[in-house]
Amino acid sequence: xxxxxxxxxxxxxxxxxxxxxxxxxxxxxxxxxxxxxxxxxxxxxxxxxxxxxxxxxxxxxxxxxxxxxxxxxxxxxxxxxxxxxxxxxxxxxxxxxxxxxxxxxxxxxxxxxxxxxxxxxxxxxxxxxxxxxxxxxxx
Amino acid sequence: xxxxxxxxxxxxxxxxxxxxxxxxxxxxxxxxxxxxxxxxxxxxxxxxxxxxxxxxxxxxxxxxxxxxxxxxxxxxxxxxxxxxxxxxxxxxxxxxxxxxxxxxxxxxxxxxxxxxxxxxxxxxxxxxxxxxxxxxxxxxxxxxxxxxxxxxxx
Numbered sequence: 001x002x003x004x005x006x007x008x009x010x011x012x013x014x015x016x017x018x019x020x021x022x023x024x025x026x027x028x029x030x031x032x033x034x035x036x037x038x039x040x041x042x043x044x045x046x047x048x049x050x051x052x053x054x055x056x057x058x059x060x061x062x063x064x065x066x067x068x069x070x071x072x073x074x075x076x077x078x079x080x081x082x083x084x085x086x087x088x089x090x091x092x093x094x095x096x097x098x099x100x101x102x103x104x105x106x107x108x109x110x111x112x113x114x115x116x117x118x119x120x121x122x123x124x125x126x127x128x129x130x131x132x133x134x135x136x137x138x139x
Numbered sequence: 140x141x142x143x144x145x146x147x148x149x150x151x152x153x154x155x156x157x158x159x160x161x162x163x164x165x166x167x168x169x170x171x172x173x174x175x176x177x178x179x180x181x182x183x184x185x186x187x188x189x190x191x192x193x194x195x196x197x198x199x200x201x202x203x204x205x206x207x208x209x210x211x212x213x214x215x216x217x218x219x220x221x222x223x224x225x226x227x228x229x230x231x232x233x234x235x236x237x238x239x240x241x242x243x244x245x246x247x248x249x250x251x252x253x254x255x256x257x258x259x260x261x262x263x264x265x266x267x268x269x270x271x272x273x274x275x276x277x278x279x280x281x282x283x284x285x286x287x288x289x290x291x292x293x
Contacts, residue, residue, distance in 0.1 A: 001224070003226050003227060003230065005227075006224045006225075006226055006227025006228070007227045007230060007231065009224060009227065010211065010214050010215060010218065010224055010227050010228060010231055011211070011231075013210070013214045014207055014208075014210035014211035014213075014214055015207065015210075017180075017210050018203075018206040018207040018210050019206075021180075021183055021206040022203065022206045025183065025184065025202070025206070059267075105192060106188070106189065106192050
């Protein structure tokens, strides 16, 4: 079979089930990306004052370049190493606010999810807009 | 006579080795693509969210790609494993790898901490460097397939 026919055949094979999925998830194609239900704005989180436990989910070099004052680092690259100190700073009355670079980054959602599932924490929030939004609010 | 037969057997064995290595490499590379495809087929919205995270494509485009690309990965992976539609699969896989590597590097340069989404939630623990090492290794294997072709490949 010629290369062109092979390409056509493989693309077609992928296209058919993709149409099925597109029909099944038809509402998702018009909606905005699914966001975490526990999103919190910078103003809200800062309003919690001492009760807020800020967690920076960005990579090490970005954390070193600048972070929210008092934030603890907890990223997935060094999860096992960083989780313990973070849990040491946590107490039941604290509200954990996880952030990453910006609105669309994923790290904060991943870390928040793992804190809920693996560490069993309940008051875990994701900072809407992340570090970028925090910086805007503090210019 | 016996000596000639032995030389022929050795020559055949020597010729068979590259073929065996190629089949093993094809199986491993194919299995990686099948795994990556299957994981995303079951969670296309998460994959769409990962694509959006690169801040290159809008959600409406990302979600449509998320329906299509996992299946393409799956079929291309199977093509490699079963040695059918091999050249077409290699071309498509190289194209996917180049686009993905390019997008990852651009995202990194723009300071976006992306979750690559290559293997769904299973890849969230991989660092950017690990992703790139895996991607370039796969790309190298695919390019080897392209330039080291066997007449038997269909």
